[in-house]
Amino acid sequence: MTQVQSSAILAIGYDAQTLQMCIEFKQGKTYTYCDVPKNVFDRFIFSESKGSFYDLFIKDKYNC
Numbered sequence: 001m002t003q004v005q006s007s008a009i010l011a012i013g014y015d016a017q018t019l020q021m022c023i024e025f026k027q028g029k030t031y032t033y034c035d036v037p038k039n040v041f042d043r044f045i046f047s048e049s050k051g052s053f054y055d056l057f058i059k060d061k062y063n064c
Contacts, residue, residue, distance in 0.1 A: 006050035014041040021062070023054070033062035 001011040001024060013022040014036070021036040021044075040057060047053035 002045065004045070004050055008051045009054065012041075012045060012050075014038075020064075021058075023058075032064055033058060034064040036062045 001013040001022065003011045006026075008026055009023060010026045011024040013024075014020070016038055019035050019037070021033045021041055022030055023033070024030045036058075040062075044050065044053050044058065
């Protein structure tokens with residue numbers, strides 16, 4: 001897991017072999033997302049607003 005600067009997200013982890021991404025939220029919950037392309041993870045990590053990127057490109061799209 002990599003800690004990130006965000007008001008809502010504490011850390012993001014990614015496994016390139018399984019294409020699974022874990023997001024740990026500051027509220028204390030951690031969610032796993034499946035079949036996440038590497039480029040989506042890369043764009044997420046480097047996005048200026050992690051919360052906005054999550055809402056637009058990840059939430060409800062990569063459920064396991």
